[in-house]
Amino acid sequence: MNSTRLVRCVTFVSVKRYFRLVNNKRFSNLLSVWISCLINLRQLVLLISNFYLDYFITELFPFVMNSFRLLKLHPIKTQFREYALKSDLKIKWVRPEKIPCFKPEKSGDLETFPEIDKKLYQEDFKNCKELKTANELVKKLFTLEFAPRNETVRHYINRTSDKVRRHVNDYGSHEATIAAWTGVIRAMQESMERLPRNKIMKVQLKELIDRRKKFLKYLRRWDYKRFEWLLETLNLKYVPMPLDVHWITRKDSLTKLTDKYCDDIRKDKLEKLKLQLQSEQPAFLEEKIRILEFIRNEQKSCNVEVTVHQDEIDNVKRRLDDLKEKVKQLNQEEI
Structure with missing residues (x-):
């Protein structure tokens, strides 16, 4: 089937x-x-x-x-979580401008590349005897005015290194190396101001600043007196790496500004309360003197042991006189 x-x-x-x-x-x-x-x-x-x-x-x-x-809700719209802090206070926060690490404010250089006298001879010809008897036009050709910029930078590096060299032929000590790098860093910082989009120079400058910071850290660890002398001579500021990196966020900044705003309000109120109490202090002392004298007289009239002595009343009167004198002086100063 x-x-x-x-x-x-x-x-x-x-x-x-x-x-x-x-x-x-x-x-x-x-x-x-x-x-x-x-x-x-x-x-x-x-x-x-x-x-x-x-x-x-x-x-x-x-x-x-x-x-x-x-409830200020919309039946159709989905409610998303709002992460940022929205304060009703009239506090305005502006994000601080980010300072690059190669800027003098971050690198620790307290001075910039100075103006070099262009009438000076180049480094290779400054001890030349023939230039002393040469023509003025020939002398001018061998000055920094007619030389490329790297000759000016080289002159500044040698002048900076001469301040910290241990002897004439010192080119390898930590002090001489740091001084030479400082001259190069300041020259490159000036170039970065004119050419901010030069990426290659920017990377080289960052690496050189980190290398100098590493040498300064080593010198600070093993010879602190020489380290301080070097910073003072080269006009530098040592900026170590922070232990905890705190990122600047809008929420944290607004929280701090709100706390500061509340502290200012609290201080203003306390200051007003202090002024109010100071203004009421003379009347309070007068009332205190009257009450103490009344208690003393009542104890005497009732043949009871006197607990309020005359010295206490005199001290209060003295405080009242001093306070009135201070108020009088303040009024005269305001006038």
Whole structure:
């Protein structure tokens, strides 16, 4: 028997059983009851749904929308978390300008590349004997005015190194090396002011500043007196690397500004309270003198041990006189 014939037989048997059940009166009555129950249930569900829909439209929906309005929420818009601090105070924060590490403010150079006298001879010809008897035009050709800029930088480096050399031929000590690098750094810083987009020079300048800082750190560790003398001679400031790097953020800055603002308000209120108490102090001392004298007289009249002595009253009177004199002097100074 193939599959198609099998399906036909099963279908025929199922239909035959269904009609046999329908012809049964008991089953037909039960089926009619179930159908009527389903119809009534459907009508009940429709009635309830219509009632709640009317209630939602007339009563609940306005209440929900009013709640959203009071809470300043939007029923459709998603609420995102706001990370930044929004203060209602009139505090304005401006992000500080970032200072590059090759600037003198960060590198520790307290002076810039100076103006060099252009009438000086170049380094290779400053001890030349022939120039002493040469023509003025020839002498002028060998000055720094007609030389490339690296000759001017070289002259400044030698002049800076001469201040800290241990002897004439000292070119390898830490002091001479730091002095030579300082001259190069200041010359490159001046060039960076004119050519801020020179990336190669910028990288070289950063590396040279770090190298000089490393030498200064070594000298500071092993010979602190020479380290201080070198900084004073070259007009440098040692800026070590910070232990904890604190990034400047808007939230932290606004928090600090808010704390400062609150501290200022607190100080102003305390200052006003202090002035108010100082103005009320003379009346308070006069009242204190009157009460102490009254207590002393009452104790004497009642033949009771006197607890308020005359010295206490005299001290209060002396304080009152000093206070009045100070107030008088302040008034004269204001006038």
